[in-house]
Amino acid sequence: MAALILHRLARGRGLPAVLALLGVLLIILVLMSGATTDSAQFQQVYGWLLLTSAIGLGSLVVLIIYNLIDLLRRYWRRAPGASLTLRLAGIFATLAILPVALVYGFSLNFLQRGIDSWFNVQVDQGLEDALELSRTALDLRMRDVLKQTTRMAESVAESEGEQAARRLDDLLDFGEASELTLFGRDGRIIATATADPSLILPMPPPDAVLLQVRQGRNYVGLEPIGDTGFHIRVAVRVAIPGAEDRLLQALFPVTDRLSLLADAVQAAFDSYKELIFLRAPLKASFTLILSLALLLAVLAAFWAAFYTARRLVQPLRELAEGTQAVAAGQFDKQLAKASSDELGFLVQSFNEMTRNLAQARDVAQRSQQQLESQHAYLETVLARLSSGVLTINQAGRLQTCNAAASQILGVDLQTFIGVDSQHIGAVQPVLQDLIDIINPQFTQTGDWRQEIPWFSSTGRRILMCRGSSLPDAVGLRGGHVIVFDDITHLVQAERDAAWAEVARRLAHEIKNPLTPIQLAAERIRHKYLKQMDGEQGRVLERGTHTIVQQVQAMKEMVDAFNEYARPPRLQLAPLELNEFVTEVLYLYHDYPANVEIRLELAQEPLWINADKGRLRQLLHNLVKNAIEAIHDNQGSTLWIRTQREHVTGADCAELSVRDDGPGFPDHLLASAFEPYVTTKPKGTGLGLAVVKKIVEEHGGWIQLETPAEGGARIVIRLPFRHEDTGVSTTPGVPAIPLNTDQEAG
Amino acid sequence: MSCLAVLLSFSVAWAAGFDIISASTRLEGGVYRLSAQIEYRFSQATIEALKNGVPLTVELEMEVRRQRWVWDETVYALSQRFRLEYHTLSRQYLVTNLNSGERRAFPNQGGALQFMGKVVDFPLLDKGLLVPNQRYIGALRVQLDVNALPTPLRLFAYISDDWQLASKWLTWQL
Incomplete structure (x- = not known):
C-alpha cells in the first residue's frame, strides 16, 4: 500500500x-x-x-x-x-x-x-543596580519594623494568656503591623491579632526561621504575597526570665508605591535574567x-x-x-496532445508524420497485395496450362517455368531458376540437344516456331516450340518466352491412323484377288495333276501347293492387317489383373523353351475395366515376343510384374514384362511400336503394334525401356476401374457400349 | 479499613532524580487520605535555571487502579502541581500549589523542597466511589513537567537526562 x-x-x-x-x-x-x-x-x-x-x-x-x-x-x-x-x-x-x-x-x-x-553589560548592570536599590530601600523599612517588633516583644513579654491577646490587639491598633502572633517554644500559637478579619489561622514561620530565632538571632524577611506586593515578616525572640522563650511574629505591609516599584524592578530583572539564561x-x-x-x-x-x-x-x-515505435514499424502510434508550446508543435508534427507514414504503408501494402494476387493468378493459369512455358531473361538465365514444362522435359526446372542454359546443359545432359537447338533463336527478334525432335530419357520426343522475344519494357527488361508442347503422341496418332488406312486398303486390295488365285491354283492342280505324270506332276504338285500355301499365308497376313486396322469394338468388363495374369500364364507353365517365367504380382487386387479377349491377346503377344527374343539370344528368364502406380494425379495398374535378352537396339526404341518394325527374322512386325493398339483402346499407356540391368522392358499402365461407375472414364478412349452380338477380335 | 503503609528505602547515592520515600492511604470519615514523603533531587542544570528566574513545575500524579487479570484499570486519577521559583529581590524560594493557589515563601531551597515533599492527609477519593469487594491499589508518581518550561528550553529538556526527572510509580494496596 x-x-x-x-x-x-x-x-x-x-x-x-x-x-x-x-x-x-x-x-x-x-x-x-x-x-x-x-x-x-x-x-x-x-x-x-x-x-x-x-x-x-x-x-x-x-x-x-x-x-x-x-x-x-x-x-x-x-x-x-x-x-x-x-x-x-x-x-x-x-x-x-x-x-x-x-x-x-x-x-x-x-x-x-x-x-x-x-544583551549588553550596561543594561545588565543597570538592572542589578535597580534591584540593589530596591533592596536598600526595603532594608531601611525592614530595619525600622524590626526595631518596632523588638519593642513590641518587650512589651508583651510580661503578658500571659488573655492579657497577651489584648496586648497584641493594642499593639496592632497603634502600630503599623498587619498581623501579630505569639508562638510558644513548641510552635503552638499563644495569641494572635490580625487586621484582616477573614484570616482565622495565622501563617506560621518556616522551620528554618523558628530555628534561627530560637538561636537568638531575630529574623526579618521580605515575602511576596500573591502575584503583586510584599509584606515583611519579622520574628523576634521574646525572652521571659524564668520561663521558656516565646516567639513574636509580626507581618508588616510594604507601602503600595514601594511595593509596586520593587515588583516592577523584580519582574524586569527576572525576565532579563531569564533571557540571558x-x-x-x-x-x-x-x-x-x-x-x-x-x-x-x-x-x-x-x-x-x-x-x-x-x-x-x-x-x-x-x-x-x-x-522507436515508428522505427520498429508501428506507424499507427499517436501521441497525446501536449501543451501549446514548441513541444506541443513537435508532438503535433510527429502525429502528422506517423499518419502520413501509415497511409503510405497502407497504399504500399494494397499495391503489393494486388501484385501478389496478380502473380498468383498468373502462376495458377500457367500451372493449369498443359503447354510448357519458360521465360529466359536477357542474360540467358531461366527466369520462370511452369509445372507442365518440368513434366514435359522430365526435369525439375524449379531447381534451375536463375541458372544459365550452359550450366543447365552441364547438369542435365539430356537437355543439351534441346538447348543447342533453341539457343540460336534468341539472337533474332520476333516470333519463331519450330518442331524439335528430342531424345529424352523416356525415348524420342517431338516438341513443338514457339518462342517470342519479350519487349524491353518496364519490369520485363527483355528476354524470351518459350511455349512448347509434346506432340509425340499426336504425331504418333497421325502415323498410326495413316498406317491403319494403308493396312485397310492393302487388305482390301490384296484380299480380293487372293481367293481367285487360290481357287485357280487348286483347280489347276485338280484338273491337271491326274493328267501329268512323274516329274511334271511333282512340279505341278509343288507349284500349286506353294501357291495355295503362300496365298493362305498372304490371307493370314491380310487378316492380321485387317485386324490391326479394325476400329475397336471392345466389351469392357471388370477384371482383376493379378488373377488374369496368373490364368493366362498358366498356359506357359511347362513351356518347353528353357525359359523361366517369374511372376511378381501386387499384394492388393488391381481392378480394371478391360476386354478380356483383347487383353489376353495383348499378354500373349508380349510373352511370345519376349520368349522369342530370349530364345533367339542367350536369355533365360522372363519377369512379369504387376503393381499399383500413382501417375499424374490418378491411380493406375502397371503391368511390366522384362526379359534378360539383348534388349532393343537404340535406333528401334522410338519406332518399336510401329508396324513392320522387328528384330526377329520370323516376326510379322505387327506384334508390338497390336499390343500398343490394344493398350490405347483401353485408355492406357505403353512404354519401352532399356533397364540398366540389361534386356528389355515393356511397361503398360491401365487406368483403375472406378468403383462407383464401374466404367473407366479415362478421356480419349470412347467407352463402347457392351454389345453381346459382336465377337471380340 | 486497615491502613497500609509502604515504605521503601533507597540507596542514598546522590543522583538527580525524584524518589517517593513512602506513600500510604488512610481511611478517615469515608475518605481515603494520602500521605507521602517525596525526595526531590534537582539536577545542576535545573537548579541553575531556577536561579536564573525559570520556574520549575512539579507534578504529582495520583491514581486509583482496579486490579484485574491482565492489566489494571485506572478508575480514578488526579494530579497536584507545584511551582517552585526563586524570588530574586527577597532572595526567597516560593512554592505555589497550582491547584489551590496557596503560596509559601522559604528563605532557603531545602525548606521549599521539604515543604513540597510532604503530603499529609491529602483527600484522595471518597470510598463510596469504589465498588465493594474489588481489589484496588493506589499509585503515585512525581515528575518535572517539561512542558511547563519556556519553549526554547524545552528542546533541550526533551532530549537531556538533566531535565528528565521523574520517579517510578509507587503502588500500594488501598
Whole structure:
C-alpha cells in the first residue's frame, strides 16, 4: 500500500498530496517559530509540532530518495528520457539549493549576532543596580519594623494568656503591623491579632526561621504575597526570665508605591535574567527552526526539481518512445496532445508524420497485395496450362517455368531458376540437344516456331516450340518466352491412323484377288495333276501347293492387317489383373523353351475395366515376343510384374514384362511400336503394334525401356476401374457400349 | 479499613532524580487520605535555571487502579502541581500549589523542597466511589513537567537526562 502510494507520488502523480504535505509543514514551522518566541497558545503543543514536522520531513526525504532511486534505476535501464530527466533534476536542484544555502548561512549569522546584541553589560548592570536599590530601600523599612517588633516583644513579654491577646490587639491598633502572633517554644500559637478579619489561622514561620530565632538571632524577611506586593515578616525572640522563650511574629505591609516599584524592578530583572539564561537554548531553537525551514525548502526544491524535470521530459520521452515505435514499424502510434508550446508543435508534427507514414504503408501494402494476387493468378493459369512455358531473361538465365514444362522435359526446372542454359546443359545432359537447338533463336527478334525432335530419357520426343522475344519494357527488361508442347503422341496418332488406312486398303486390295488365285491354283492342280505324270506332276504338285500355301499365308497376313486396322469394338468388363495374369500364364507353365517365367504380382487386387479377349491377346503377344527374343539370344528368364502406380494425379495398374535378352537396339526404341518394325527374322512386325493398339483402346499407356540391368522392358499402365461407375472414364478412349452380338477380335 | 503503609528505602547515592520515600492511604470519615514523603533531587542544570528566574513545575500524579487479570484499570486519577521559583529581590524560594493557589515563601531551597515533599492527609477519593469487594491499589508518581518550561528550553529538556526527572510509580494496596 505504502509502496503503491510512493510509486504514484514518484511518478509525478499525487501533486495535491505533496503540496498539502508541504503546506502543512510550512504551517507547523510558522507555529513552531511562534511558540519559540512568545505565542502562548502554541507553547503547549510545541512537542507535538516538533514530532509532526520530523515525521513530515522524514516522509519527504523518503519520497525524494524513492524518486531518486526510481530515476537512477530508469537511467541504468536506459529508459527513454531518464538521462535528460536526471540531468534536468540535477540542474534544478543545484539551482535551488545554492541560493537557499546562501540565505541560510546569512540568516544563521544574523541570528547569532542578533540575539547576542539583545544583551549588553550596561543594561545588565543597570538592572542589578535597580534591584540593589530596591533592596536598600526595603532594608531601611525592614530595619525600622524590626526595631518596632523588638519593642513590641518587650512589651508583651510580661503578658500571659488573655492579657497577651489584648496586648497584641493594642499593639496592632497603634502600630503599623498587619498581623501579630505569639508562638510558644513548641510552635503552638499563644495569641494572635490580625487586621484582616477573614484570616482565622495565622501563617506560621518556616522551620528554618523558628530555628534561627530560637538561636537568638531575630529574623526579618521580605515575602511576596500573591502575584503583586510584599509584606515583611519579622520574628523576634521574646525572652521571659524564668520561663521558656516565646516567639513574636509580626507581618508588616510594604507601602503600595514601594511595593509596586520593587515588583516592577523584580519582574524586569527576572525576565532579563531569564533571557540571558535562555540565550543559548533560544539560539538553538531558532537555529533548529531555521534548519527545518532550510530542510523544507531544500526538500521542496528537490521534489519540485524532480517533478518539473519529469513534466518537462514527459513529452520528449513520449516522442522518443514514439520514434522507436515508428522505427520498429508501428506507424499507427499517436501521441497525446501536449501543451501549446514548441513541444506541443513537435508532438503535433510527429502525429502528422506517423499518419502520413501509415497511409503510405497502407497504399504500399494494397499495391503489393494486388501484385501478389496478380502473380498468383498468373502462376495458377500457367500451372493449369498443359503447354510448357519458360521465360529466359536477357542474360540467358531461366527466369520462370511452369509445372507442365518440368513434366514435359522430365526435369525439375524449379531447381534451375536463375541458372544459365550452359550450366543447365552441364547438369542435365539430356537437355543439351534441346538447348543447342533453341539457343540460336534468341539472337533474332520476333516470333519463331519450330518442331524439335528430342531424345529424352523416356525415348524420342517431338516438341513443338514457339518462342517470342519479350519487349524491353518496364519490369520485363527483355528476354524470351518459350511455349512448347509434346506432340509425340499426336504425331504418333497421325502415323498410326495413316498406317491403319494403308493396312485397310492393302487388305482390301490384296484380299480380293487372293481367293481367285487360290481357287485357280487348286483347280489347276485338280484338273491337271491326274493328267501329268512323274516329274511334271511333282512340279505341278509343288507349284500349286506353294501357291495355295503362300496365298493362305498372304490371307493370314491380310487378316492380321485387317485386324490391326479394325476400329475397336471392345466389351469392357471388370477384371482383376493379378488373377488374369496368373490364368493366362498358366498356359506357359511347362513351356518347353528353357525359359523361366517369374511372376511378381501386387499384394492388393488391381481392378480394371478391360476386354478380356483383347487383353489376353495383348499378354500373349508380349510373352511370345519376349520368349522369342530370349530364345533367339542367350536369355533365360522372363519377369512379369504387376503393381499399383500413382501417375499424374490418378491411380493406375502397371503391368511390366522384362526379359534378360539383348534388349532393343537404340535406333528401334522410338519406332518399336510401329508396324513392320522387328528384330526377329520370323516376326510379322505387327506384334508390338497390336499390343500398343490394344493398350490405347483401353485408355492406357505403353512404354519401352532399356533397364540398366540389361534386356528389355515393356511397361503398360491401365487406368483403375472406378468403383462407383464401374466404367473407366479415362478421356480419349470412347467407352463402347457392351454389345453381346459382336465377337471380340 | 486497615491502613497500609509502604515504605521503601533507597540507596542514598546522590543522583538527580525524584524518589517517593513512602506513600500510604488512610481511611478517615469515608475518605481515603494520602500521605507521602517525596525526595526531590534537582539536577545542576535545573537548579541553575531556577536561579536564573525559570520556574520549575512539579507534578504529582495520583491514581486509583482496579486490579484485574491482565492489566489494571485506572478508575480514578488526579494530579497536584507545584511551582517552585526563586524570588530574586527577597532572595526567597516560593512554592505555589497550582491547584489551590496557596503560596509559601522559604528563605532557603531545602525548606521549599521539604515543604513540597510532604503530603499529609491529602483527600484522595471518597470510598463510596469504589465498588465493594474489588481489589484496588493506589499509585503515585512525581515528575518535572517539561512542558511547563519556556519553549526554547524545552528542546533541550526533551532530549537531556538533566531535565528528565521523574520517579517510578509507587503502588500500594488501598
